[in-house]
Amino acid sequence: MFYQIAQYIKFLLKSTNHHGVHxxxxxxxxxxxxxxxxxxxxxxLLLNYRKALLKNKSIIKVTDLGAGSQAMKQQVxxxxxxxxxxxxxxxxxxxxxxxxxxxKPESILELGTSLGIATHAMSxxxxxxxxxxxxxxxxxxxxxxxxxxxxxxxxxxxxxxxxNDEINKLTSNKYNLIFFDGNHQxxxxxxxxxxxxxxxxxxxxxxxxxxxxxKDMTETWETIKQHPKVTVTIDTFFWGLVFFRNEQVKEHFxxxx
Numbered sequence: 413m414f415y416q417i418a419q420y421i422k423f424l425l426k427s428t429n430h431h432g433v434h435x436x437x438x439x440x441x442x443x444x445x446x447x448x449x450x451x452x453x454x455x456x457l458l459l460n461y462r463k464a465l466l467k468n469k470s471i472i473k474v475t476d477l478g479a480g481s482q483a484m485k486q487q488v489x490x491x492x493x494x495x496x497x498x499x500x501x502x503x504x505x506x507x508x509x510x511x512x513x514x515x516k517p518e519s520i521l522e523l524g525t526s527l528g529i530a531t532h533a534m535s536x537x538x539x540x541x542x543x544x545x546x547x548x549x550x551x552x553x554x555x556x557x558x559x560x561x562x563x564x565x566x567x568x569x570x571x572x573x574x575x576n577d578e579i580n581k582l583t584s585n586k587y588n589l590i591f592f593d594g595n596h597q598x599x600x601x602x603x604x605x606x607x608x609x610x611x612x613x614x615x616x617x618x619x620x621x622x623x624x625x626x627k628d629m630t631e632t633w634e635t636i637k638q639h640p641k642v643t644v645t646i647d648t649f650f651w652g653l654v655f656f657r658n659e660q661v662k663e664h665f666x667x668x669x
Contacts, residue, residue, distance in 0.1 A: 419624040423649045427666040437657065438644060438665055445514040446507070446648075446669050454536045458505050461532050461563050465495035475549040491527065491555065500529040500593075504650060507669065508591070508619075512537025515617065517588030522546065523575050523604060524594025524621075528556040528565065534591070535565045543568040546578045548594065575604060583610045593621040598628040605636055612641075618654040623647065637664055 430442040468491040475487075500508070512520070512534045518541060520534055525547035535543060545568060547553045553572035560568060571578055575595060590608055595601065605618070612618075623633040633652050637645045644655040647666045 415627060416624050419630065420649060423624075423647070423666065424668075427647075427649075427668045429668055433665065433667075435644070435660065435663060437655075437660060438646065438663075441514070441646075442667060445510050446667065448510055448514075452509065452513075454509060455506060457536055457563075458509060458529075458533055459502065461559075462495065462499070462502065462505070462529055464562075465499065465527055465529070465559075466492050468492055468495075470555065472549075472551045472555055474552060495527055495529070499527055500533070505529055505533040508533040509537040511617075511619075512541065512589065515589065515615075517541055517617075519585065519587045520544070520589045520591070521579075521582065521585075521587045521608070521611070522591045522593065523579070524548075524592070525556055525570060526552060526593070528559055528570075530591060530593060531556075531560075531568055531570075532563060532565055534589075535567055539567060541567060544571065544582070545569070546571045546573060546575055546594075548572070548574060575600070579604060579607055583607060585611055586613055586616075587611045588613060588615060589617050589619070591619045591621070596622055596625045596629050598632045601629070601632050602635060605639075609639075609641060612656050614656060614658055616656055620652040620654070622650065623652040624649060 430439055433439045433442060470491045471488055472491060473488050508530055516538050520541050520543040522531055522545035525531055525545040531543060531545045547570065550572050553570060557570050592604060620633065622629060624630055636642065636654060641656055642654055643657050643660040643662050645664045646653040648669045
């Protein structure tokens with residue numbers, strides 16, 4: 413926690429808003445998506461999904477294949493506790509909705525479904541998208557599949573399995589958006605990144621969750637930024653966005669959202 417606080421102070425000192433951003437692509441993304449203050453009707457659906465989880469007293473025996481939760485160390489957890497301590501926040505769910513609504517990605521991959529809050533947000537953001545989401549824990553997978561049915565999340569395929577095994581089966585696909593939200597460890601994350609580079613298009617975006625989770629994750633983020641295929645990155649502190657646009661000069665932005 414101390415590491416994250418120290419890094420957040422540094423972030424505040426370095427970060428900016430849309431002023432001074434000379435890239436039209438990034439400027440439009442910030443002003444028309446990040447700072448879009450419209451109260452979308454779908455926000456009510458996002459909140460209803462989250463509220464239903466926060467009231468759910470079901471118990472799940474969780475299998476953590478990655479770094480696990482910093483807030484919850486016990487294996488048997490209540491759904492409401494997972495939603496409260498490890499689920500995507502309201503602010504981030506709304507931003508993920510806006511991002512998918514803005515970019516209209518046709519094909520989405522998510523690593524780390526958990527209770528499906530982020531998946532639900534992306535599904536609402538572009539109902540026409542084909543979403544594949546992978547969850548390592550079989551019990552969480554079964555619970556979330558049922559929850560998806562209750563909330564009509566119909567454009568999503570939920571796979572239970574180890575990320576390494578499953579993404580190797582998907583490298584022949586092309587994805588417009590990939591959301592990395594599981595296994596917050598350096599070596600596995602870099603491996604997922606390198607493997608899934610094969611699936612990118614010029615307009616693809618990778619979103620990495622919790623880039624300041626630990627020193628290792630921050631080092632991972634710095635390594636990804638320097639990759640020759642990466643042209644533009646945006647650090648929002650909680651997420652790192654990566655773009656591969658050949659028409660862009662290589663630039664790194666630190667933006668308050």
